[in-house]
Amino acid sequence: MSPFQRIASTDQRCSDTDLQLLYRENQSSSYDQTTVIEATLDDLDQNAIEAYRRARHESNPDAPELNYSDQDLLYSLNLITKHQDSYCPNIAGLILFGNKIALRRYCPLHRVDYISIEGTQWIKDDEDRYQTIEFREALLLAIPKLVTNVLQYLPTRFGLAEDSIQRHDIPLIPRKVIREAIVNAVMHRDYRQYSPIQIIQYSDRLEIRNPGYSLKLFNEETLGEPGSIIRNQAIAAVLHETGFAETKGSGIRVMLQVMLKANLSLPSFESNRNEDRFQVILYTHNLFDNEALQWLSQFKNHNLTDEEVKILVVLREKGRINNALCRLINDIDTLKASQRLKRLRDIGLIDSQGKGTATYYTLASKILSGQLENSNLDSSTDNQDSLSGQLTIDLFSQESLENRLKKVRQKKHYKEENRKDLIRDLILELCKIKPRSSSQLATLLNRKKKYLLEEYIKPLMNEKLLEYTIPERPNDPSQAYRTTQR
DSSP, X not given: XXXXXXXXXXXXXXXXXHHHHHHHHTSSSOGGGOBOTTOOGGGXXXXXXXXXXXXXXXXXXTOGGGGSOHHHHHHXXXXXXXXXXXXEEBHHHHHHHBOHHHHHHHOTTOOEEEEEESSSSOOOSTTSOEEEEEEOSOHHHHHHHHHHHHHHHSOEEEEEOTTOOSEEXXXXXXXXXXXXXXXXXXXXXXXXXXXXXEEXXXXXEEEEEEESOOSSOOSGGGTTOSOOOOXXXXXXXXXHHTTSOOXXXXXXXXXXXXXXXXXXXXXXXXXXXXXXXXXXXXXXXXXXXXXXXXXXXXXXXXXXXXXXXXXXXXXXXXXXXXXXHHHHHHTOOHHHHHHHHHHHHHTXXXXXXXXXXXXXXXEOHHHHTTHHHHHTOOSSHHHHHHHHHHHHHHHHOSSOHHHHHHHXXXXXXXXXXXXXXXXXXXXXXHHHHSOBOHHHHHHHHTOOHHHHIIIIIHHHHHTTSEEESSTTOTTOTTOOEEEOOO
């Protein structure tokens, strides 16, 4: 019988990976310090060693190890081990400094695949157009090339520097964000897994997937908070000393701050324990676009501050926010973040969920259901159509939409046999008022998005009661659903 482990407030059965991790943590060294006794110092790339010396000199010109011989330098970095009468590299030594032949021999799938796809969906037909480049070389040489390669193919926008008459092209995703995402992937990936890191570039986003879930408890409540658990101690130490990475868990925070400063949608992070992988998605569309500004117009009578506006826009996009994320996006302290969140709650624009340190906030039901938006519309044709839709809803049930939503979210007011029909009806009603994404519906109905898609949205699509708002791109990140005329 497999043991259990405590994760947040739940007990979860340990997987084989969890048990391996437990046994490994009882050891004094990490996996990347495992010696490869068949390898020799001749398997290391002299160019990579010189790259380390240059980077180390730039970060600390007085570092004493710069005066060491190559052998003593590698030994001091815990990248080689003495075996019998010679020195052998360990996994970290090969990953950081190995030549291409040695990497192919000892680490055949420890590479990075760059995949460029025309469009917004994963290629299913091999005849469709896409480009793949494999990077299989020492990390200290590969990281700069990876960043340059991504920037080369990334769409750009026009820029004009102050006091300059010459235009220059600015990448849609800032270089610093791309660099942080790539360094985090190669530093935190699980090198025990024989599968490559993938950098997939779509026309509207950049996805970076690496083997190995986050060892730090990772969810929306801890997003951007400092602190890190290092999987590859030797690799992380070298990347830290050369200025490629921090070891304080600040990478995600940096990405969030830089993307927000560039008015880009916040990155999406996913740590999947079951599939043992980590993924970051960097979007190229603006956070405050025309659609967001139009959506914000419904709150014009509430005299919102800039911080409160940011909170609402992030909630609209991510579905939930807590004090830590509020502090991060507004660069304010804990007390001020708490005051902003409480005011939005008190005026009825957001709802609080959970208790104590686990408290988070979601958009109020009346906003998600479109009732506030409808109440602020003028007497235009759109207003008449919306009111007509609302009258249909009122006639459909004697109980208000908002009350039914509250009861469904609490999951205890209806019998199981009636709940499924009720949720179907609510989805159709909500998507009749205005198109909704699967994330918005999941938040509104207090259900998991995957469950909602499989049990309700897909069947309603098959029955032609729901339809895509972007039918030509089913997997578009901004995809939403609307109720059909039927």
